[in-house]
Amino acid sequence: MASSNFIDYVKICSRSGRGGGGSAHLHRDKKTAKGGPDGGDGGRGGHIILRGNSQLWTLLHLQFRKHVIAENGLNGGPDHSSGAQGHDEVLEVPLGTIARDAETGEVKCEITQHGQEIILTPGGRGGLGNAHFKSPTNQTPRYAQPGEPGIEEWVVLELKLLADVGLVGFPNAGKSTLLSVVSAAKPKIANYAFTTLAPNLGVVAYRDYKSFVMADIPGIIEGASEGKGLGLRFLRHIERNSMLLFMVACDSPDIAEEYHVLLTELEKYNPELLDKKRILAITKTDMIDEELEEEIRQTLPDGLPTVFISSVTQKNIGQLKDLIWQALNS
Structure with missing residues (x-):
């Protein structure tokens, strides 16, 4: 839409x-x-x-x-x-x-x-x-x-959109692609920043006829909490999500730093957002091999549930759903 x-x-x-x-x-x-x-x-x-x-x-x-x-x-x-x-x-x-x-x-x-x-x-x-x-x-x-x-x-x-999972990430992190793969939602997808200009909701089917609602929030950039980019306009929708799925592309120069910037923008907007459960998904991993994946894993924050996924090849999408369901029901 x-x-x-x-x-x-x-x-x-x-x-x-x-x-x-x-x-x-x-x-x-x-x-x-x-x-x-x-x-x-x-x-x-x-x-x-x-x-x-x-x-x-x-x-x-x-x-x-x-x-x-x-x-x-x-x-x-x-x-x-x-x-x-x-x-x-x-x-x-x-x-x-x-x-x-x-x-x-x-x-x-x-x-x-x-x-x-x-x-x-x-x-x-x-x-x-x-x-x-x-x-x-x-x-x-x-x-x-x-x-x-x-x-x-x-x-x-x-x-403020009511959803179980809010997708948080910079533009081109693969949020819209993931939503289109795991739900019937058809968000606009293209290889340039701010493809998504409005939040999209999708119902994700899980095992035994269970389901949860996922919201694709338009890309946040550094300074979004101060009104830069589109982030400030849509940050309010993250407040109503039960948990947050942070998404960082595997080709990011510094994945840990990018995650930290996203976290900082949310904290500046509303410190209570840091109380929500969080999962980190490293996206587009069809472009890297297992050796590079392991090197990236060594640089990630300790204690943060992390999964390496590829929406294109469906790699670890089931594992991601399991992590989300466990977080929503724990």
């Missing part, structure tokens, strides 16, 4: 409905001259609601919808008739969507499950009719409550 179709950040003006006013009606008919207060309550203003939808993976459908406005509640009427509630506006969003106050940055809510509904901006309450204010000392109240006003606020919706 083209990068122009992947939208992970939108800013909207959310305005909930005003509550309807209560009625100050006094009952009168041809048989009753002074029937007392019978004003009904006003209806609640419409809410702005977020609803999780697992079939969505982008906020594209909200990109040009800058103003979301719910209906006002209707006023109460005579004979204790309540006003109708304002129609709620429901925004379907992909799982992993966070709503923030645009001014303060405070997180208002997040959607993580299909069908989950959260009121983003509550509608104003309807006012009480004068029937509620009748008392022995005030038997004909001629007043009622007005409805509460709705709320108007600017809200940022930010998507």
